[in-house]
Amino acid sequence: MKAEIQKIVDEIHTECGEEPIRLMEVCGTHTMAIHRYGLRSMLPSNLQLVSGPGCPVCVTPIHFIDAVLQLATRDDTVICTFGDLIRVPGSSASLESEKMNGHQVRVVYSPVDALRMAIRDKHLHYIFIGVGFETTAPAVAAVIEMARENKVTNFSVACAHKTMPEALKRLAADRQIQIQGLICPGHVSAIIGIQAYEWLAKHHNIACVVSGFDPGDILVSVLMLCRQIKRNECVAGIQYDRVVKAIGNTKALALMHRVFEPCDSEWRGLGMIPASGLAIKSGFRRFDALYRFPVKVKKSPTPSGCICGDILKGIKTPLQCGLFAKECRPDSPIGACMVSSEGTCAAFFKYQVVKSCA
Amino acid sequence: MKNNTKIRKSHGSGGQQSHDLLENVFIPHFRNSYLSDLEDSAVLEGWNGNIAFTTDSYVVDPLQFPGGDIGKLAVSGTINDLAVRGAKPLYLTAGFILEEGLEISVLDNIVRSMAETSKQSGVKIVAGDTKVVSRGSADKLFINTAGIGSVPENLKLGAKYIEPGDEIIINGNIGDHGLAVLLAREDFGLITDIESDVNPLSSLIRKVLDADVKLHAMRDPTRGGLASTLNEIAQLRSVDMYIDEDHIPISDTVESVCQLLGLDPFSIANEGKALFFVAPDDCGRLLQILGSQPLGVHAARIGTVRAGNGQVVLNTRIGGNRLIDMPLGELLPRIC
Secondary structure, three states: HHHHHHHHHHHHHHHHHOOOOEEOOOOOOHHHHHHHHHHHHHHOOOOEEEOOOOOOHOOHHHHHHHHHHHHHOOOEEEEEEEHOOOOOOOOOHHHHHHHHHHOOOOEEHHHHHHHHHHHHOOOOEEEEEEEOOOOOOHHHHHHHHHHHHHHOOOOOEEOOOOOHHHHHHHHHHOOOOOOEEEEEHHHHHHHHOOOOHHHHHHHOOOOOEEOOOOHHHHHHHHHHHHHHHHOOEEEEEEEEOOOOOOOOOOOHHHHHHEEEEEEEEEEOOEEEEEEEEEOOOHHHHHHHHHOOOOOOOOOOOOOOOOOOHHHHHHOOOOOHHOOOOOOOOOEEEHHHHHOOOOOHHHHHHHHHOOOOOO | OHHHEEHHHHHHOHHHHHHHHHHHHHHHHHHHHHHHOOOOOOOOOOOEEEEEEEEEEEOOOEEOOOOEHHHHHHHHHHHHHHHOOEEEEEEEEEEEEOOOEEEHHHHHHHHHHHHHHHHHOOOOEEEEEEEEEOOOOOOEEEEEEEEEEEOOOOOOOOOOHHOOOEEEEEOOOHHHHHHHHHHHOOOOOOOOOOOOOOOOOHHHHHHHHHHOEEEEEEEOOOHHHHHHHHHHHHHHEEEEEEHHHHHHHOOHHHHHHHHHHHOHHHHOOOOOOEEEEOHHHHHHHHHHHHHHHHHHHOEEEEEEEEEOOOOEEOOOOOOOOEEEEOOOOOOOOOOO
């Protein structure tokens, strides 16, 4: 395997020339793989990999977390969430701290688990926290349909799902960012296909390749991007073709569209982006936790000194942040990018790049 | 009648019921003259050299897991802490905190397991204590063990003897214990063959010491796994450790489950593993000795100590480099 990898790395060195090249990945799993396998240490020095807003937990705004925390403090509710959300700080608490205070918070591995718990225990209302991109949204849509079919009345979803295309357009239009290529998210693309990337390639001259998650996948994708950039022929390519089809997964998209509709959505660090979120349609309103249990939350300011917005855009790296690894650490995160294990700052913290290895 | 099968507060009172528990559960399993004398402390004989002394508490949940139970863990853990210092483990004490309502048969099984494990290593459990707390004040059963062993006076073994150039060897696969316990506790819907590696290492280590290899230090990578132990020593000695991911022994199942659950196998606890820091010219011989033992069949050289400033660098399996950092926070609670 090492020899094959070295061959790809050598080709990248040949293809990427001497001009600076900036490639952005927008998937937390890619961010982690790049760090875990030490890919940066193998690439030419003029080729820079920057991390974009690829971690759904990181881009979830504080006021949504605050809303969830209010739902958690009710006596009649049980909050069900994926594990990566549990330590995320709201403006004054986290689900973990509410759990320690005796409120009911359960970590689940699938939204179906939350529905099953609701069916087993009719006395309490089970709220699943729907945070994620197009990868998780279809599964949540399926569970909402299942809940309706089974006439479950004690289950709902607090929905903060986001969709990738409009956010990518926003990044592409931002003159500060200046990326030449995009390592496109494998799982998200399996659902949405490559239409959005074709648009980016055509209108913004950004090279796009949908990548798998093995280190070899990522390096081949980097090579494909370098070739596109060298020839100045930007298109939407698929390296991860064993999973991703150009048209995406039409069944999953149809399911998503039955239950959700596009809405304007706030991205932590990027601000409000029109039509970049998913809201539960009115026909399914009784499964919308924030409709059933309205909460009032104040908008919280960005913590002072935090440069997560610039990090999410790939303008700065965590090492340029004054809080990084000092006040802001994975066990006491301040900024969005440190809270999830797939956030850029958490990845930098865990797998710091080794500058010189003998 | 039914109540006689459960632990009651009176079992910790020091009165008749306490005595019954001692006579019916502890003494039959741990049987030795030190215990059956029922004195307030054991007077231990026959010392050569220095004394190694250690203690550890065990709160693992669940009490039984694939590959072992809290009893085997409580004995092995303390024996291993003595053995990696080069000590011959000799005597243990055992303190029990029992939750009211615990089935006595559960306690009996665990005490039997402790007796078997200590016998296997030629170690005697010579003193003990039992306390019972109200239901809800403890989770079923906690154990504290303390152990002492004898160390030859001239033995030079410990982190301070580690030098740049030393090779780093481990006696087998990493990550088995932490994952076995986690999978036994949480309902992930995964069925695997992962078993805890919990085992006393004293016999294996004795073979190594008897062969007189140029061994500089040993450590058991328990909580915090390989990542924690390597970082601890690297920082303590201000040396770098260069680790080859390719050479780290790990089962395919552990690797897949870690990927699936997003866990880092380098940070997961082991309970039957030791890291050996050995002079390079004796590395081959040490691997041969370990490989000939049942608890060392997967032994491998995983890296090298180099002059540096306390970093642990991983050469990844594809040829990249990154740091292995000290694990943060409690990754997997109550695994030992």
